[in-house]
Amino acid sequence: MAKKTTSRRRRSRRRSFLSRQDRFALGGLVLAAGLVVLLVWFSERTGPPPAAAPTPRSQPLVRAEPAPPAPLAVPEQAAAEPSPVASLSSSSVARVAIIMDDLGRSFHAAQTLLSFAEPVAFSILPGESQAAAVAEMAHLAGREVLLHLPMEPRGYPEINPGHDALLLSQTDDEIERRIDGFLQRVPYAVGVNNHMGSRFTEDRRAMTTVMQSVHRRGLFMVDSLTTGRSVVVDVARELRVPWQRRDVFLDNVAEVEAIAEQVALLVAKARRHGMAIGLCHPYPETLQALGRELPLLAERGVKVVPVATLLRRD
DSSP: HHHHHHHHHHHHHHHHHHHHHHHHHHHHHHHHHHHHHHHHHHHHHSSOOOOOOOOOOOOOOOOOOOOOOOOOOOOOOHHHHHHHHHHGGGGGGGGEEEEEEEEEEHHHHHHHHHTTTSSOOOEETTTTHHHHHHHHHHHHOOOEEEEEEEOOOOTTTOOOOOOOBOOSSHHHHHHHHHHHHHHHTTTTTOOOEEETTTTGGGGGHHHHHHHHHHHHOOOOOEOOOOSSSSSSHHHHHHHHEEEEEEEEOOOOSSOOOHHHHHHHHHHHHHHHEEEEEEEEEOOOOHHHHHHHHHHGGGTTTTOOOOGGOOBBOO
16 A cells, blocks of 8 residues: 555656656747747738838038019010020129219108129219218118219200209319219218210210229229210220229109010110110119019029129220
8 A cells, every 4th residue: 555655655756757848848838839930920910011212411400591572474585585594603793883863852762772692783863862861771781872963965055964963064173073972972882873964975074084084093984885986995994993884774754664674675685695784773763573573583594783893994
């Protein structure tokens, strides 16, 4: 009886020892099999992983800009033209300078001009009540200031250029004295262009006196070209005064659409010759037309620049 009990105990211990080994082995197999089954099930449902996207090349940081205003409608025939920007390199973009004459009567026109991004030059009549203040405003804003020099026109005295204009009857000393006074009333002037003067600019003696005065002060001269017989450029060349002359009057007809057409003519001349100069006046219609047209010039391959960048010295 005792022998049977001992034998049972030994078999029980042997079964208990084998059971622990089996449990460890079986648990490992079950876990591995479960992982395999889970991976197979997952891959069948999701398919192969997508190929990694190629790493993009680094791009420069671009700041967001506000959307540009809608462009103005243009005639259908103009729409067929090739873009001038595409046909001109950055070094050959045509340039225009615009001079607004007859400033100094009020602040309104000057303030409107200063609101334009384009550097329209201020040509100020010395006899106007706000001449010095407008010159100061323009100078502080970094705009060019020109003396709008009043000169005798054909038809004088019926056509009056102002009580203190330069006249052919004046001596050289009187012309010199008046120019000195004008420049005191229009401080910061870097150049001169004539107001009227269709008779005065035809006279070599008178223009030589003016040009000598301009030369001594280191100024430049722009011929407003109020007569086809002007000697301004000839005298400027003789005295080596930097010069230019007007190409287009923008507002002989003071209507917005007519002025816009003259701006288009200025653009065409600039694209043909590389540069052009336009003159205009502080009419409400001119200010409205320039405010509309000037921001569009870059799209036409034309840049608005200061007058001084277009000067000739030949």
